Structures are given as structure tokens and as C-alpha cells.
Amino acid sequence: MKRQRLTPYLLLLPGLFPIVAFMSLVVGMAVSQSIGYFNFAGDDRFSLEFWEGMLSQNQFWRVFWYSARIAILSSLISVMLAYPVALWLRRPFPGSDLISAMIKAPLLVHGLVAAFLFVNFISFQGFLNVALVKLGLIDRPIRMQNDSYAIGVVILQVWKNMPLAFLVITGSVRAIGDDILDAARDLGAGSLARLRRVILPLTLRALQAALILIFIGAAGDWSFQVVAGPTNIQSMAQFMHRVQSDNAAHGWNEAAVVAVMLMALSLFGSLTLAGLMQLIVRRMGR
Amino acid sequence: MTTLSRSTLFWQRQLLILLALAVFFVALVLPFCMAVLWSLVDPSTPWAYPAVLPPVLSLRRWVEIWTTSALPQAMYNSYTLAACVSILTLLLAMPTAYAFGRMEFPGKAVAQMLTLVPLILPGFVSAIFFSALLIELGLYSRFLGILIGHTVGLLPYAIRLLSVSFSMVRQDLIDAARDLGASRMVVFRTAYLPVLKPGLLAALIIVFILSIEEFAISYIVGAPDFTTVPTILYSYLGYNFIRPNAAAVSLILVVPNVLLMLIAERLLKSADPAVMTGKG
Amino acid sequence: MLRKVALFALAAVLPLAGIQTEAAAKDLAQMSWDEIVAQAKKEGQINWFHWYSQPAMREQVKAFETQYGIKVTIPDGDGKTNMDKFLAERNRQQGDIDVISLGGSSIQNFKAEELLFGPLKPLLPEGAKLRYVMEGTDNKGYAPAFWGNQTAIAYNPARVSQSELPHTLDDFVAFMRKNPGELGFNVENGSSGPGFIESVTRAIVTDIDYAQGASSPEKIAKLAPAWKWFKDNRNGYIITASNADSVTRLNGGEFKIIAAWEDQLAALQRKGEISKDIKMYIPSFGFPGGGNVIAIPANSKNKAAALVLINWLTSAKTQTEFAKSFGIAPQHPEADSAVALIPAADRKFSIVWAAKPFGDEIKKGFINQVTQN
Numbered sequence: 001m002k003r004q005r006l007t008p009y010l011l012l013l014p015g016l017f018p019i020v021a022f023m024s025l026v027v028g029m030a031v032s033q034s035i036g037y038f039n040f041a042g043d044d045r046f047s048l049e050f051w052e053g054m055l056s057q058n059q060f061w062r063v064f065w066y067s068a069r070i071a072i073l074s075s076l077i078s079v080m081l082a083y084p085v086a087l088w089l090r091r092p093f094p095g096s097d098l099i100s101a102m103i104k105a106p107l108l109v110h111g112l113v114a115a116f117l118f119v120n121f122i123s124f125q126g127f128l129n130v131a132l133v134k135l136g137l138i139d140r141p142i143r144m145q146n147d148s149y150a151i152g153v154v155i156l157q158v159w160k161n162m163p164l165a166f167l168v169i170t171g172s173v174r175a176i177g178d179d180i181l182d183a184a185r186d187l188g189a190g191s192l193a194r195l196r197r198v199i200l201p202l203t204l205r206a207l208q209a210a211l212i213l214i215f216i217g218a219a220g221d222w223s224f225q226v227v228a229g230p231t232n233i234q235s236m237a238q239f240m241h242r243v244q245s246d247n248a249a250h251g252w253n254e255a256a257v258v259a260v261m262l263m264a265l266s267l268f269g270s271l272t273l274a275g276l277m278q279l280i281v282r283r284m285g286r
Numbered sequence: 287m288t289t290l291s292r293s294t295l296f297w298q299r300q301l302l303i304l305l306a307l308a309v310f311f312v313a314l315v316l317p318f319c320m321a322v323l324w325s326l327v328d329p330s331t332p333w334a335y336p337a338v339l340p341p342v343l344s345l346r347r348w349v350e351i352w353t354t355s356a357l358p359q360a361m362y363n364s365y366t367l368a369a370c371v372s373i374l375t376l377l378l379a380m381p382t383a384y385a386f387g388r389m390e391f392p393g394k395a396v397a398q399m400l401t402l403v404p405l406i407l408p409g410f411v412s413a414i415f416f417s418a419l420l421i422e423l424g425l426y427s428r429f430l431g432i433l434i435g436h437t438v439g440l441l442p443y444a445i446r447l448l449s450v451s452f453s454m455v456r457q458d459l460i461d462a463a464r465d466l467g468a469s470r471m472v473v474f475r476t477a478y479l480p481v482l483k484p485g486l487l488a489a490l491i492i493v494f495i496l497s498i499e500e501f502a503i504s505y506i507v508g509a510p511d512f513t514t515v516p517t518i519l520y521s522y523l524g525y526n527f528i529r530p531n532a533a534a535v536s537l538i539l540v541v542p543n544v545l546l547m548l549i550a551e552r553l554l555k556s557a558d559p560a561v562m563t564g565k566g
Numbered sequence: 567m568l569r570k571v572a573l574f575a576l577a578a579v580l581p582l583a584g585i586q587t588e589a590a591a592k593d594l595a596q597m598s599w600d601e602i603v604a605q606a607k608k609e610g611q612i613n614w615f616h617w618y619s620q621p622a623m624r625e626q627v628k629a630f631e632t633q634y635g636i637k638v639t640i641p642d643g644d645g646k647t648n649m650d651k652f653l654a655e656r657n658r659q660q661g662d663i664d665v666i667s668l669g670g671s672s673i674q675n676f677k678a679e680e681l682l683f684g685p686l687k688p689l690l691p692e693g694a695k696l697r698y699v700m701e702g703t704d705n706k707g708y709a710p711a712f713w714g715n716q717t718a719i720a721y722n723p724a725r726v727s728q729s730e731l732p733h734t735l736d737d738f739v740a741f742m743r744k745n746p747g748e749l750g751f752n753v754e755n756g757s758s759g760p761g762f763i764e765s766v767t768r769a770i771v772t773d774i775d776y777a778q779g780a781s782s783p784e785k786i787a788k789l790a791p792a793w794k795w796f797k798d799n800r801n802g803y804i805i806t807a808s809n810a811d812s813v814t815r816l817n818g819g820e821f822k823i824i825a826a827w828e829d830q831l832a833a834l835q836r837k838g839e840i841s842k843d844i845k846m847y848i849p850s851f852g853f854p855g856g857g858n859v860i861a862i863p864a865n866s867k868n869k870a871a872a873l874v875l876i877n878w879l880t881s882a883k884t885q886t887e888f889a890k891s892f893g894i895a896p897q898h899p900e901a902d903s904a905v906a907l908i909p910a911a912d913r914k915f916s917i918v919w920a921a922k923p924f925g926d927e928i929k930k931g932f933i934n935q936v937t938q939n
Contacts, residue, residue, distance in 0.1 A: 007385075007389075008385045008389045009391070010381075011385035011389075012382050012397055014378045014379075014380075014381050015379050015381065015383070015401065015441055015445050016397060016400060016401055018438050018441065019400065019401055019403060019404060019441055020400060020403075022404075023403050023404060023407065023412075025419055026407070026411075026412050026415045026419065027407070027415075029415040029416075029418050029419050029422075030411060030415045033415070038418065038422060040421070093299065095299075098303075099303065099306050102306065102307075102310040102314075103306075105310070105314055108543065108544045108547050109314075109540055110501075110516060110519075110540060110543075112516055112520060112523065112536075113519070113536040113540050115523070116519070116523055116533070116536050117317035117320070117536070118317065120317065120321065120324065120529065121316070121317045121320060124335075125335070127317075130338055212406075213405075216406050216408065220408025220409055220410060220411065222409070222502065223520075226520075226523075226524065227524075237408065237409075237410035240410060240414065244414060252418060259414065259415060262408055263407070263408065266406065266408055267406075
């Protein structure tokens with residue numbers, strides 16, 4: 001009997017133990033290096049100097065808010081684009097399979113490849129510039145690569161993540177029974193009211209899941225930023241990598257502070273966004 | 287009245303489909319055509335300002351990349367690594383997935399949440415501090431390091447996919463086989479295997495692809511001399527930027543994976559959305 | 567039983583193997599060159615960590631591979647990660663690096679006697695003819711020079727006429743006013759852009775001895791006027807992603823002028839990747855030039871093969887070939903220097919890179935004070 005109760009936990013070991021061990025070691029490494037332990041350059045000792053040093057840098061906060069801004073914009077735009085499309089494709093019609101296959105296609109394209117395709121497309125010799133010049137809209141090609149407002153990065157994030165949002169939302173939109181919608185219609189609810197009172201509340205969880213996933217991915221982005229991002233500011237991941245490799249003596253400790261802040265941004269930022277979404281949906285439902 | 291609204295609905299729909307096709311064309315087809323065009327630029331005749339189209343096209347660049355770049359080595363590294371990662375991941379995931387798919391026990395929900403943790407840790411945080419860990423442990427084998435990193439990072443996908451497969455095995459079939467006195471092996475073959483097989487294959491392929499595509503750990507742990515296909519693409523996009531070569535390597539990274547993924551999706555007709563996510 | 571025997575055998579052989587390689591390493595000094603070549607062939611393979619033009623370099627070493635039957639592997643790492651790996655492996659008994667290319671002055675970052683095998687000067691048959699002082703750094707015979715190069719301004723004659731080209735600092739300001747966004751240089755991924763940053767900085771901040779590598783906060787603070795110059799002209803220039811990105815975008819017609827390496831541009835032109843019309847010059851306030859050296863880490867596994875490769879690389883024949891296909895300044899006294907991209911009259915404007923670690927502070931200062939602020 002006792003053995004039977006233990007069985008499921010024993011079965012969990014091979015899959016769950018590596019994950020828990022690896023994650024706690026890696027996060028533990030980052031946290032302890034940020035407070036002066038596992039020092040590669042000198043003696044281990046508890047110290048908050050790396051935290052004080054990093055958090056008093058203007059540059060750090062610029063980078064922090066930059067990544068936060070990219071993450072918020074990317075997740076909101078992706079979800080806002082994906083939602084109406086998912087509603088439109090709720091019930092199949094001729095051609096709907098083709099469209100959802102087309103929407104999902106970017107999921108199969110590697111982030112670095114996407115960044116390259118994009119930069120190639122908007123570059124000075126790229127298709128877009130050539131087309132604009134040929135159409136007579138501009139005299140000379142426009143410089144769009146690595147724009148300083150990071151519009152390129154947001155476009156790439158949306159391009160890559162809108163399909164993800166679409167997949168997550170589609171599942172929950174399709175799960176809404178027709179009977180619920182019919183009942184709402186019989187009670188005299190117009191299409192806008194049905195959206196506000198029935199569809200949105202029922203798909204809230206999926207909306208939040210999509211927001212959280214995209215926010216975390218965009219906040220920790222490296223590939224898009226390095227290839228297509230502005231040259232006058234770095235993302236958190238890029239900044240962390242640079243601090244680690246440039247500042248020989250205490251690079252690891254300072255990078256660890258950035259890492260902990262990035263984890264905090266991912267966690268609290270995405271949860272806040274999900275919470276706000278819940279508030280808005282509740283408000284609208286009233 | 288109804289016919290009228292039906293036909294406007296029809297035209298609306300056609301218009302929207304056309305719009306979707308146009309967006310798809312601009313966002314995906316055109317950029318890929320550009321990449322193909324760039325990869326065909328003849329190595330000895332530059333495509334320079336003010337030429338609008340490349341002056342000479344040839345396949346010579348593909349030959350040259352294959353013979354002079356580290357691409358064959360990178361592909362060998364990527365593919366052997368991915369094979370090891372996918373087998374190891376599946377072996378580790380199976381017992382756990384069985385417990386999630388076919389058993390009820392206290393703490394199951396918490397355990398399921400815990401398996402998803404690697405998905406929410408930013409990739410570069412885990413890559414950089416995993417490499418710190420490797421330095422601390424004195425582990426110099428990059429292959430082993432990346433193998434561990436990929437296996438742990440991809441376990442959540444395998445566990446989720448296989449849990450679904452295990453939960454679809456029908457208890458009445460298992461009971462019937464047992465009642466007929468079948469041995470454990472026979473029960474597994476007749477009741478489990480047919481249901482598990484597509485899920486297993488799909489999980490194998492998906493983990494394989496995600497391992498090939500993984501960039502952060504491969505780059506941080508593997509640098510400078512253990513290259514995989516994404517890290518070589520990164521070097522062609524950064525320090526060694528030569529646009530036509532980057533175009534060719536991009537195509538090499540994307541095309542085989544798309545084909546594999548299409549097979550995986552066939553296998554997983556009832557695909558769970560969250561596990562189909564590509565990591566960039 | 568069998569397993570026990572195997573374990574014993576292994577335990578007996580392992581220390582022996584260690585002693586053998588130790589002995590081999592010591593013996594190289596006593597061996598004749600022919601014996602070294604024979605030992606090299608026995609080793610049969612070699613890992614050369616080199617950080618640029620690897621594909622073309624793999625083509626070049628094919629001649630070496632057929633001549634000696636030694637397989638050369640050139641990984642794709644960049645300069646920074648190669649250096650990090652070299653330093654990270656210092657305490658390993660045997661490292662992965664057999665031969666490493668280094669920037670002339672980067673030897674200032676570590677102690678050559680501890681981390682490098684050598685000195686190579688007495689070991690190489692032509693060792694006495696080679697050059698061991700590079701970029702103001704004397705490496706005391708540990709690392710012969712094999713690559714000479716120069717940073718300069720490259721321009722696209724399809725976009726800009728020769729008379730418009732800026733030569734002094736004032737010219738540059740006027741040029742940027744008149745042509746905003748037509749000057750491109752990189753900060754990360756290669757040092758052609760940092761070379762430009764250094765020349766401007768040195769032309770503006772003249773009361774520092776750039777041959778002294780020591781760094782201090784006061785010394786760094788003195789660079790402020792240079793950062794002001796770059797900030798005041800922020801709309802005049804564009805920061806690109808890498809050496810190669812600058813060249814690609816110059817070739818695509820996006821820029822009129824860029825900062826670039828002479829050898830990189832020449833190699834791309836000879837290869838046909840970019841237009842042959844692109845030309846170079848050195849502004850009169852001076853652009854840094856120097857070169858790279860090659861060394862064997864103290865924990866290299868294949869030292870004899872490493873020596874043979876270095877001998878081949880630094881030979882008059884290979885240096886002549888490199889001058890032809892890479893546009894380098896050859897480093898063997900008997901090598902032919904080929905046609906250069908930069909006019910001979912401009913060579914007098916070549917300056918030596920600022921000594922490190924202070925030299926690196928210039929680039930870091932630019933990032934912290936100009937781009938990220």
C-alpha cells in the first residue's frame with residue numbers, strides 16, 4: 001500500500017528532478033553572484049556594492065525601461081491583432097484552414113532568420129526601398145535599419161509572437177459553446193454586448209496566458225535587438241552579456257544584478273499586465 | 287433580405303481572405319524570395335549600388351559555403367546534439383508523463399506547474415549563469431554542457447506532449463488485455479503503443495527541432511569553437527556579415543526544420559497549442 | 567577480473583601518457599627542425615584560433631595541409647571569445663587551443679612567460695628574421711607578427727567626389743553638417759570604428775601620453791572633450807553593427823564614407839563581394855594601424871605541429887600570397903608587398919594604437935558616454 005502511494009512521486013523524479021535542480025542552481029548562481037559569492041576574480045564575501053553600483057547607474061535604468069517598453073508594446077499589439085482574427089476563424093469556412101496555416105507559418109521560422117529577413121527587406125538595397133523609389137514615392141532610399149525608436153524590434157516581435165497569441169486564443173475561443181452565444185442572443189444581446197459580456201470573460205485566461213508568454217520572451221530578447229535593434233540603447237539581455245564580458249574583475253557580479261532584475265521584470269511585469277487585463281475585462285463586462 | 291446579407295457576408299469574407307493573402311505575401315513570401323535571390327548572387331560579381339538586381343546569378347556560393355565555411359561541422363554538431371538531446375529528453379520525460387497522464391496524487395498540480403519553470407526563465411539568464419556553473423564545476427566539454435542545458439530546457443515540452451498521449455490510452459483496453467491474461471509486454475504493445483506512437487514521434491521531432499534552433503545556451507556555452515547552425519548564422523549576421531552567405535545559411539536553418547515540423551503536426555492532429563511554440 | 571586488469575592497465579598508462587607529452591614539450595628545444603617536422607606529422611592535427619576571414623583562411627591552409635599532412639581546424643569564434651577561452655583555460659593541463667592569433671598589443675593583457683610556449687624566436691628556422699614588436703608592444707620573441715593592417719576612411723566614388731573628402735577634424739565637422747548620416751562606423755564587432763573613435767579622441771585630447779597603457783579614473787575623465795565632440799555631431803554619423811556591416815552598406819550606396827580596415831576591404835574586393843571602385847585614404851590627423859601576432863599557448867597539445875604552422879604562415883612565400891589575396895602588409899622581410907589600397911603618400915599618417923588597457927577605455931567610454939547616454 002505504502003509503495004503504491006510512493007509510486008507516482010518516484011515516477012516524477014527523472015523528469016522533474018533535473019528541472020528543479022538545474023533551475024535552482026542557475027537562479028541560485030545568479031543571486032549569489034549578485035551579492036558577492038562565487039566570485040571568479042577575488043574572495044567570496046557578502047556585499048551589496050554591486051547592487052548599489054548598478055542601481056545607481058542611469059544607463060541601467062534606461063535599459064530596464066527600454067526592455068519593459070518593448071515587452072509591453074509587443075505583447076499588447078500581438079494579442080490585439082490575434083484576437084479579432086481568432087474570433088473571425090472561430091467557425092470554419094472555405095479557406096479558413098489555409099488562413100490559419102498561413103498565420104502559424106512564422107512559428108517555424110527561427111528568430112535569427114526572421115531578423116535577417118526583415119533587415120534584408122528594409123535595408124538600403126532592400127525590396128521595400130527599391131519598390132518605393134520605383135513607385136516614385138521617394139527620390140532616394142530611406143535608412144530604416146536599426147531605427148532608434150526600435151520600431152523594427154517591435155515589428156519583429158509581433159511578427160513572431162502574433163501566431164503564438166493566435167494559437168493560445170483560438171483554443172479558448174473555439175471552446176465557447178454555440179448554445180451560450182445563442183442564449184445570449186435570445187436575451188437580446190447585440191454583437192458588441194456578446195463580445196463584452198460573454199466572449200471576453202470566457203477567454204480571459206487565454207488572453208492572460210498569451211500576454212505573459214510574449215511579455216517574458218520580449219523582455220529577455222537578444223536576437224532581434226542585436227540584429228535589428230537600435231545602436232544607441234541595449235536590451236536587458238544584451239546589456240547583461242556586455243557587462244559580463246567587458247568588466248573583467250566584477251563583470252559576473254554586475255551581470256548577476258542585471259539578471260536578477262530581468263527575472264523580476266519578467267515576473268512582475270507580466271503579472272501586472274495580466275492583472276490589468278483582468279480589470280479591464282471586468283469593467284467592460286459590467 | 288437574407289440573400290442580400292448572405293452575399294455581402296460572402297464578399298466581405300472573400301475580401302478579408304484576399305487581405306490575409308496579401309499580408310502573408312508581404313510578410314513571408316517576399317522576404318524569403320529576397321533571401322533566395324541574395325544567396326544566388328555570384329561570388330565574383332558584386333551586387334553593388336546602384337544596381338537594382340544582382341548582375342550575375344549562380345549556385346557557386348552554395349558550393350563555396352559548403353567547402354570553405356564551418357557549416358558542415360556546425361551541422362554535424364547540431365544534428366548529433368539534437369539526436370542525443372531528443373532521446374535523452376524522451377527517456378527522462380516518459381515516467382513523469384506517465385504519472386501526470388494516468389495517476390492522481392496529492393501535489394500533482396504543483397508538480398505540473400514546476401515542470402514549466404524553464405519556459406519562463408529568460409533564455410540568456412539561464413545560458414550565462416549555467417556557463418558560470420560549468421566554470422565553477424570545471425566541466426570543459428561543451429558538448430556535454432549544451433546537452434545538459436538543452437535536455438533540461440526541452441523537458442517541459444516532452445512532458446506535456448507525452449502526458450496528453452498517456453491520458454488518451456483507454457483503461458478498458460488495458461483491463462481487457464489483462465483479463466485475457468496478457469503479459470505486461472503484450473499489454474504495453476496492444477493497449478499503450480498504438481496510442482502513444484504518434485505522440486512519441488511528434489515529441490521526438492519537436493524536441494529535435496527546438497534543440498537545433500536553440501541559440502542562447504549553444505552560443506554562450508559553445509563559444510568560440512563549438513558551433514551549431516544558429517551560432518554560425520549569428521556570426522554571419524554580426525562579425526562576419528556577408529549578406530549572401532547569411533541568406534544561404536538562413537535557408538539551410540529553416541527549410542529542413544519546416545519539413546520536419548510539418549510531419550510532426552501531421553502526427554499530432556490534436557496538437558496542443560502551447561507545445562507548438564518555436565523558441566527564437 | 568577482466569575489469570580489474572583493465573583498470574590497473576589504465577591506471578598504469580595514464581601517468582605515463584602525461585609524462586610522455588611533458589617530455590615531448592621539453593624536447594622541442596633540443597630537436598632539429600627536421601625532427602620537429604617529423605614530430606608534427608605524428609601529431610597530425612592542429613586547432614588554430616583565428617578570429618577573422620576564417621573561410622578564406624581555410625582555403626589558404628589547404629596548401630599547408632597537403633604539404634605536411636597535418637589537418638588544420640579553424641573555429642569560427644570572434645576575437646573576444648577566443649581571448650576569453652584562452653584565459654579561462656590557463657589552468658588546464660591541456661587546452662583546446664594549439665595556436666592563437668592575437669592583436670599586436672593584446673599581449674599586454676597577460677604575462678607571456680606564463681601563458682605562452684616559447685620564446686619561439688630560437689625555435690623557428692627563420693625566427694631571427696621575423697618581427698616581435700607590434701603596436702608598441704615587445705613580446706620578447708614569444709609571438710612573431712604575421713599580419714600587418716591599417717584602419718582608414720573608405721569612400722564610394724559613385725556617391726562622393728574626391729574633392730569633397732574630409733581630411734582634418736574641421737573638415738569632418740563640415741562634412742557631417744553638409745551630409746548628415748553619410749558617415750558610418752561601428753562600435754561593436756571589430757575595431758575599424760573604434761580606430762576612428764580613437765583618432766578623433768587623440769586629435770582632440772592631446773595632453774595624454776597614449777603610449778602609456780596604465781588607466782586611472784582621472785585619465786579617463788580627461789577624455790570628456792572628445793565625448794562632447796561626438797555628442798555635438800550626433801546627427802552627422804550613423805553607428806553600424808560591425809566592420810563588415812559598414813562595408814556592406816557603403817557598397818550598397820547608403821554611405822559616402824566609412825571607417826574600415828584596409829585588409830578587410832581589399833580581401834572583399836578581390837573576392838568580388840564588393841565593388842572594385844571603392845577607395846581608401848588616411849585623414850591627416852592620423853588613423854591607427856598595426857598588426858597581429860601568432861603564438862602557442864603553454865598548454866597546447868600539438869606544439870610541434872603548431873611550430874610548423876607558424877613557420878609556414880610567416881614564411882616569405884605565404885606572406886607574399888597573403889599580401890596578394892588579403893591585402894595585408896607582409897611581415898617577412900623577403901616578401902613582396904602587393905598593390906595597396908591606401909595611397910603611399912598617406913602612409914605617413916599611420917599612428918600606433920593607444921597602449922592597453924587604457925586603449926580599451928576609449929571604446930568603453932564612447933559606449934557609456936556617447937551612445938548609451
